[in-house]
Amino acid sequence: MGARKRDSDRRIGRRALLIGGAAAAAGSAVLARDELARLYWRLPGVRRPRVEGAVDFRGARWVSASEANFRWADRPDDYGIDMIVVHVTQGGLDSAVKAFQDPGHQAAAHYIVGQDGRVTQMIRELDVAYHAGNRGYNERSVGIEHEGFVDRPEDFTDAMYAASARLAAGICRRYGIPVDREHIVGHVEVPGTDHTDPGELWDWDRYMKLVAAAHTASA
């Protein structure tokens, strides 16, 4: 950790020197170009370049969903993100992963949290996942699936709650989403849905306390 810190300090120092040099050489032309680039990426329908295999949550395993189950996008620049939708898979982790890889499934979430607390990311947060069954909610939210069945509370393990709470807290932190039940909702609460997950046995009080604690810890 100490070595990494020193490395990053050195990098920042070198970068500051480069930026300083470039600004001195090119002056406002550099800033104008950056501004143009920023505006360009705000256009709808733009697919932001991304690094294959990159994840938004540190330590997540990357498994790509089928392109049929999400829409390439450039959030939060084209669509703001102000919600998290909580799901339960109604099955095991492997079958959920297979379903999201299946172009015929027509649905997938950004994340699946396993009962062992392992996080699998299948769609980047910048893209619009088809998980909520409501176009507007898909465009404004990040979907988190949890491995298990709604009628089996023992499926909702300590490790799962803890990992999901860290994940949700990071999403709230990244996009400035308030940690409350207006912005962290169950699939059942999405208008027009016929889904009931995460079900009545999902412990919202416990979950929201864990998200709030992780959010505070990350401040």
Ligand SMILES: [Zn+2]
């Ligand atoms: Zn759902």
